[in-house]
Amino acid sequence: MTDTTTRTSGKGREVVAFRVSGQDFCFDIMSVREIRGWTETTLLPHAQPYVKGVINLRGSVVPVVDLSERLGLGAIEPGPRHVIIITVIGSQTVGLLADVVSDILTVNEEDIQPVPEIAADEVKAYISGVVVVEGKMIRKMDLSRVLPTAIREVA
Amino acid sequence: MSSVSSDDFRDSFFQECEELLEAMQDGFALMVSGAHEAETVHAVFRAVHSIKGGAGAFGFDALVAFAHHFETALDKLRSGDLEAGEETLMLFQRCGDHLADLVSAARDEAGGPLPGGEELREELDSLIGEQPQEEEGLPAFEPVVLDLDAMGEAQEGPGSISILFEPEADLFRSNNEPALLFRSLERLGRLEARADLSRVPLLEDLDPEQCHIQWQLGLETEESEGEIRAVFEFVEDACRLEISSLGAAGLEDGDLPSLEDLISVSPEASLLAETAPPPPAQTAEKTESATEKTSGGPPRGAATATIRVDLDRVDKLINLVGELVIKEAMLSQSIAQLELPSENEVSGGLESLKQLAGEIQEGVMAIRAQPVKPMFQRMARIVREAATATGKRVRLVTQGEHTEVDKTVIERLIDPLTHMIRNAVDHGLESPEARREAGKPEEGTVILSAAHRSGRVMIDISDDGGGINREKVRKIAESKGLVSPEADLSAVEIDNLLFLPGFSSKEQVSELSGRGVGLDVARSEVQTLGGRVSIASTPGEGTTFSISLPLTLAVMEGMVIEVAGQTMVVPITAIQESLQTRTAEIHSIGATGRVVANRERLVPIVDLGETFGLRRTPQNLDGHVLLMVETDSTTHCALIVDAIQDQRQVVIKSLETNYGHVHGVAAATILGDGRIALIIDPDSIIRDTVGAAGADLQLQLAR
Numbered sequence: 001m002t003d004t005t006t007r008t009s010g011k012g013r014e015v016v017a018f019r020v021s022g023q024d025f026c027f028d029i030m031s032v033r034e035i036r037g038w039t040e041t042t043l044l045p046h047a048q049p050y051v052k053g054v055i056n057l058r059g060s061v062v063p064v065v066d067l068s069e070r071l072g073l074g075a076i077e078p079g080p081r082h083v084i085i086i087t088v089i090g091s092q093t094v095g096l097l098a099d100v101v102s103d104i105l106t107v108n109e110e111d112i113q114p115v116p117e118i119a120a121d122e123v124k125a126y127i128s129g130v131v132v133v134e135g136k137m138i139r140k141m142d143l144s145r146v147l148p149t150a151i152r153e154v155a
Numbered sequence: 156m157s158s159v160s161s162d163d164f165r166d167s168f169f170q171e172c173e174e175l176l177e178a179m180q181d182g183f184a185l186m187v188s189g190a191h192e193a194e195t196v197h198a199v200f201r202a203v204h205s206i207k208g209g210a211g212a213f214g215f216d217a218l219v220a221f222a223h224h225f226e227t228a229l230d231k232l233r234s235g236d237l238e239a240g241e242e243t244l245m246l247f248q249r250c251g252d253h254l255a256d257l258v259s260a261a262r263d264e265a266g267g268p269l270p271g272g273e274e275l276r277e278e279l280d281s282l283i284g285e286q287p288q289e290e291e292g293l294p295a296f297e298p299v300v301l302d303l304d305a306m307g308e309a310q311e312g313p314g315s316i317s318i319l320f321e322p323e324a325d326l327f328r329s330n331n332e333p334a335l336l337f338r339s340l341e342r343l344g345r346l347e348a349r350a351d352l353s354r355v356p357l358l359e360d361l362d363p364e365q366c367h368i369q370w371q372l373g374l375e376t377e378e379s380e381g382e383i384r385a386v387f388e389f390v391e392d393a394c395r396l397e398i399s400s401l402g403a404a405g406l407e408d409g410d411l412p413s414l415e416d417l418i419s420v421s422p423e424a425s426l427l428a429e430t431a432p433p434p435p436a437q438t439a440e441k442t443e444s445a446t447e448k449t450s451g452g453p454p455r456g457a458a459t460a461t462i463r464v465d466l467d468r469v470d471k472l473i474n475l476v477g478e479l480v481i482k483e484a485m486l487s488q489s490i491a492q493l494e495l496p497s498e499n500e501v502s503g504g505l506e507s508l509k510q511l512a513g514e515i516q517e518g519v520m521a522i523r524a525q526p527v528k529p530m531f532q533r534m535a536r537i538v539r540e541a542a543t544a545t546g547k548r549v550r551l552v553t554q555g556e557h558t559e560v561d562k563t564v565i566e567r568l569i570d571p572l573t574h575m576i577r578n579a580v581d582h583g584l585e586s587p588e589a590r591r592e593a594g595k596p597e598e599g600t601v602i603l604s605a606a607h608r609s610g611r612v613m614i615d616i617s618d619d620g621g622g623i624n625r626e627k628v629r630k631i632a633e634s635k636g637l638v639s640p641e642a643d644l645s646a647v648e649i650d651n652l653l654f655l656p657g658f659s660s661k662e663q664v665s666e667l668s669g670r671g672v673g674l675d676v677a678r679s680e681v682q683t684l685g686g687r688v689s690i691a692s693t694p695g696e697g698t699t700f701s702i703s704l705p706l707t708l709a710v711m712e713g714m715v716i717e718v719a720g721q722t723m724v725v726p727i728t729a730i731q732e733s734l735q736t737r738t739a740e741i742h743s744i745g746a747t748g749r750v751v752a753n754r755e756r757l758v759p760i761v762d763l764g765e766t767f768g769l770r771r772t773p774q775n776l777d778g779h780v781l782l783m784v785e786t787d788s789t790t791h792c793a794l795i796v797d798a799i800q801d802q803r804q805v806v807i808k809s810l811e812t813n814y815g816h817v818h819g820v821a822a823a824t825i826l827g828d829g830r831i832a833l834i835i836d837p838d839s840i841i842r843d844t845v846g847a848a849g850a851d852l853q854l855q856l857a858r
Contacts, residue, residue: 040830041831042721042722042823042830042831042832042833043721043767043769044814044817044820044833045766045767045768045769045817045818045819045820045833046767046768046817046818046819047817054810054814054823054831055831056825056829056830056831058478059474059477059478059481059808059825060808060812060813061808061809061810061812061813061814061823061831062813063813063814092812092813092814093812093813094813
């Protein structure tokens with residue numbers, strides 16, 4: 001499996017794989033601007049619970065979203081071992097709080113399978129497919145659904 | 156890399172149009188004030204002509220057609236066939252407005268004629284049509300040679316004409332001979348020539364290629380000056396020629412002022428300036444140098460070198476400088492923690508770095524600063540339109556139009572300012588009849604002024620109308636339930652009722668300013684810019700609306716506070732004072748409500764922590780500080796804060812870019828430790844907690 005994915009890298013896409021509350025997710029590496037350690041955020045009033053606040057990213061005010069809470073897996077108490085994946089979604093820059101970044105993989109479009117029916121609706125809403133790598137199931141995250149609309153709603 | 160597309164040309168055409176329209180408006184303003192010169196008319200003509208030319212190249216037919224008509228009329232004014240009377244100028248200004256409309260229509264690709272154009276065109280035609288016979292009988296001027304501010308008197312003959320002729324070396328190089336010229340002159344009348352040899356140097360200093368002789372010619376002729384100039388037509392570029400008429404009196408030898416007298420004073424000076432000033436009716440001074448002087452005039456708007464820069468680039472630079480300032484603050488914080496001995500090199504270097512960063516920041520901000528002039532010019536048009544709509548005669552006086560304000564501020568100020576200007580014309584000024592009765596000139600005056608005052612920009616809109624009718628204002632507010640009839644209101648408080656939402660003082664809703672948008676909207680727009688509006692009104696004398704604005708939207712002065720473990724910033728402009736809870740007189744109202752007595756009024760207490768959902772309001776306020784904040788002079792509230800840290804300049808960062816608007820928060824900033832702090836918006840917090848009719852509630856409490 002690993003062999004096929006790496007060999008046909010011409011057609012494949014590179015994705016960043018990361019873990020949130022014990023589950024593996026990934027999304028296109030082109031959306032990632034950088035990965036940084038957890039830093040204390042400034043709380044935002046009237047924000048949704050999964051919005052952890054804002055951080056200073058080289059002069060820009062960037063909101064941080066707790067993916068675990070967003071996906072209905074329960075809020076995490078962020079500590080120094082957690083990471084913030086800075087992503088660019090549309091014109092917005094958003095930080096996603098995750099447990100750990102595990103790998104950078106090359107995935108072929110044809111290897112991506114539809115989301116199994118049994119998945120909880122909450123999770124299903126945010127993933128566009130699954131891919132099995134080395135016996136692990138990695139959920140492909142649909143970034144556009146993770147937050148911008150929700151954040152705009154708050155506004 | 157074909158970076159120059161036709162779109163670029165199009166863009167630059169419209170940019171140029173903006174400048175040309177501005178020049179045109181300037182010219183009209185000068186003409187209206189009566190301070191115009193021939194060159195002013197030329198400038199306006201040239202502006203319209205250039206717009207026409209450019210529009211033709213892009214095929215904006217409607218624009219070309221109108222500009223052509225306008226240009227024709229202006230040409231009549233230029234040639235003196237048309238008097239620049241009040242009505243003519245009014246028409247021209249309306250035509251100018253229409254031209255501006257056509258330009259923006261062309262830019263929006265909504266080509267085709269606009270309504271009103273046809274009428275203006277007819278008015279222009281009738282204006283031109285009836286003019287020519289008035290000036291009949293005057294011989295046509297020689298357009299190439301004569302300046303257009305020429306007066307008819309030059310043609311008076313027979314007269315004596317004095318000519319100063321000083322050939323340059325080029326004249327001889329091109330095979331011309333003064334003697335031949337003089338002979339041609341002789342054919343026009345009786346000629347007297349005197350050569351001035353005083354400047355001929357000694358032989359050893361003599362430059363044989365140069366002519367050192369000047370001729371002073373006296374000519375008695377019936378011919379026009381044009382004829383005389385025609386003689387010199389081919390040598391004009393190669394000599395200094397000054398022709399002036401000396402009146403009809405016969406020319407005696409002794410009448411000519413001695414050349415030595417003339418020349419010794421200042422060879423460059425206009426000849427006539429030195430001769431005894433002759434009666435103006437007999438003399439038309441038309442020397443070459445004089446023409447230059449009028450066109451040069453005072454060095455008004457001396458061409459300064461400018462470049463056009465994409466706004467994005469400037470904003471990027473401003474962002475970077477903002478970063479620099481933050482980094483500098485972070486650095487100084489870490490250095491302070493090192494507890495270095497005083498007078499160390501690091502601190503000294505840091506200090507100069509701080510100063511440099513500050514200067515760079517100021518310089519970069521200045522790039523975004525724009526004079527308010529274009530905005531004021533737009534207002535001139537608003538006044539004209541408002542005056543027409545209300546049938547009032549209004550004169551707009553602008554002051555301080557070179558005051559510079561951040562570009563964004565200017566752009567966002569146009570709407571509220573338009574509203575206030577309309578308001579001043581519609582509600583502020585009385586009708587001409589009422590003005591006459593009050594012993595005022597029928598023409599009302601609206602003064603629009605801008606000035607820098609203590610780090611802020613003040614924009615005042617004053618009218619010399621009847622002032623605010625406070626009784627009426629109060630009655631309306633009561634009838635609309637905005638204020639209780641028992642409330643004891645001061646004059647200022649009544650004036651501020653005008654800003655309450657849902658207040659419209661005109662009994663009959665006029666088409667002009669009664670559009671359902673009240674002054675409250677104008678004020679909140681100013682507030683989003685960090686500005687404030689206040690009113691001052693004297694019955695019978697007029698009303699002044701004052702807008703006070705920050706110089707820039709990029710930095711502001713703020714008080715750094717701490718609430719529920721979070722650091723926040725309160726704009727310094729909103730803060731009145733701070734009170735110690737221990738000594739303050741605090742009263743409870745009901746279970747949760749609390750007010751504090753301050754300056755003879757009871758002010759509601761608001762906990763920022765609770766407003767922002769960070770904590771429950773502490774029951775015991777010991778150890779906290781009450782920060783008295785106010786919005787535009789009527790509404791106050793006391794914010795519970797845990798501590799006041801510092802007062803400093805903060806760089807304003809948008810929260811909207813990556814997140815969205817947060818209620819009660821104006822923006823964010825980055826503090827010295829690199830953390831983000833929210834800048835709170837006191838106005839929206841007060842509105843939420845005290846309510847829209849807060850002023851009223853408070854006043855009732857105050858009794």
